[in-house]
Amino acid sequence: MKVIRSIFVILPLALLLGSCIAEDYEGPDSNLPTRTIIVYLGGDNNLSDETERKIEALRQGWTYTGNKCLIYEDSRDGARLLRLRGGCRVTPTPYVETVREYGAENSASAETFARVLREVADEYPADSYGLIFFSHASGWLPAGTLQKPGIQPFSIGVDDRDAERAEMEIADFAAAVPDGMFDFILFETCLTAGVEVAWELREKTGYMLASSAEIVSPGFTPVYPSALPLLCDTAVDTQTALEAFGRAYMDYVTANYTGARRSATLSLIDMREISPLAVRMQAALRNHSAGVPDLSRLQFFDRPGSYGDYPALPRFFDLDDWAETIAAPEEYAAFRSQLSRAVVWKAATGTFMSGQNGFTIRRHSGLTTYIEQDAFPELNEAYRQSAWYRAIRGGDR
Known part of the structure; x- marks a missing residue:
């Protein structure tokens, strides 16, 4: 040097x-x-x-x-x-x-x-x-x-x-x-x-x-x-x-x-609000079945197939959209309240990369999440080793 x-x-x-x-x-x-x-x-x-x-x-x-x-x-x-x-x-x-x-x-x-x-x-x-x-x-x-x-x-x-x-x-x-x-x-x-x-x-x-x-x-x-x-x-x-x-x-x-x-x-x-958010996410998951969810209606933020990826399926989903899908109403309300404290500002255009394998942004909570899918067994296993997964599944917080 x-x-x-x-x-x-x-x-x-x-x-x-x-x-x-x-x-x-x-x-x-x-x-x-x-x-x-x-x-x-x-x-x-x-x-x-x-x-x-x-x-x-x-x-x-x-x-x-x-x-x-x-x-x-x-x-x-x-x-x-x-x-x-x-x-x-x-x-x-x-x-x-x-x-x-x-x-x-x-x-x-x-x-x-x-x-x-x-x-x-x-x-x-x-x-x-x-x-x-x-x-x-x-x-x-x-x-x-x-x-x-x-x-x-x-x-x-x-x-x-x-x-x-x-x-x-x-x-x-x-x-x-x-x-x-x-x-x-x-x-x-x-x-x-x-x-x-x-x-x-x-x-x-x-x-x-x-x-x-x-x-x-x-x-x-x-x-x-x-x-x-x-x-x-x-x-x-x-x-x-x-x-x-x-x-x-x-x-x-x-x-x-x-x-x-x-x-x-x-x-x-x-970032001070992320640990309480994990607690709320853990509660939202408490009654969620382990079955394969229908992800077709969830907001996502990547462009599947644009990176040479296969299978061409989304991997970055809107966290709030996912929580509302899986949580009981009272648990979702508590989660949504905490999410609003964690994401203190956000903005998005109405569409993303229109005409280039893009998507409409109908929902943008400011945080994304991965959701396990049968098409990604190796990625699912890697996700289960992540610190976030351990936190929301009852591990370290």
Whole structure:
């Protein structure tokens, strides 16, 4: 690993005066709690080109108020740690500084992910931390379960550098994060607003902002220039800031896209409410028969058959729709009340990927769930090993 200090854009004024670079920013916000945001761009795959565009969008949105933003980028050219600088009175134009060059490494490794978190926390300490995570994802699904021909599937993060694709499963992702480290985790990834994911991360972060369906490219890139400051502003409570970020994205999608591109789901989860939700789900399941359910009328959020998957059946169902189907009325009412406390904000377009094996969104509770099906015996077995399954079936809570 080579430690360097280089600046992408040479700014003589910053070099001469550099008061904000020297970390002695003085202004109206200087007494606020500090925050370090970590942006983890796992783009050593077919998303490599997107990482550069996201870095530029983040640069445009950077304003220095005593906080810090570190960007780990893994692309076809190798991995590096970057920092957003400038954006202050002395150096108004933000720029990107290279802090470290790592060379070729596996960004979909839990060990790499954990190392990056440790390095940033040790070298850029703050009162609070936020994480933006970008890569491929398929929620809680274990490696090898989408069965895409010629390409192994993914869970949270993908690295294609070696001949065999590397993936990071959600349990390993969660284990890499120290308990209570983050005020929020923002997932710019597909199919991540699953209750199984939320359960794994319930002790790692205060809030999770994620999508029940896929995130259509270019994702959050168009709103980073205007919405990144929302995530940095510690004068605003975290929930309010994340809601505002989510609205900015949804407003952009609905105002600027048509047809299949006008497709988005987003929800904000209060992780303190996930454990009580498991208790309510356990009660909802208490009188449910073990027979194979009729899933044909349930809302789902994936596009079966679009990933080379076979059999082409849904795997990400709306949690509220499922609970209402299986629970007695009084149990469902208690579940629904708790769900409203867990999902504090949500939004969705009316359709998703219309004309491209898409679907109508008639119901969007903000959390999805897997439901066992006879067509997926191996996936069913993997699901029974998940922490969420054990929680709702009477195991750990």
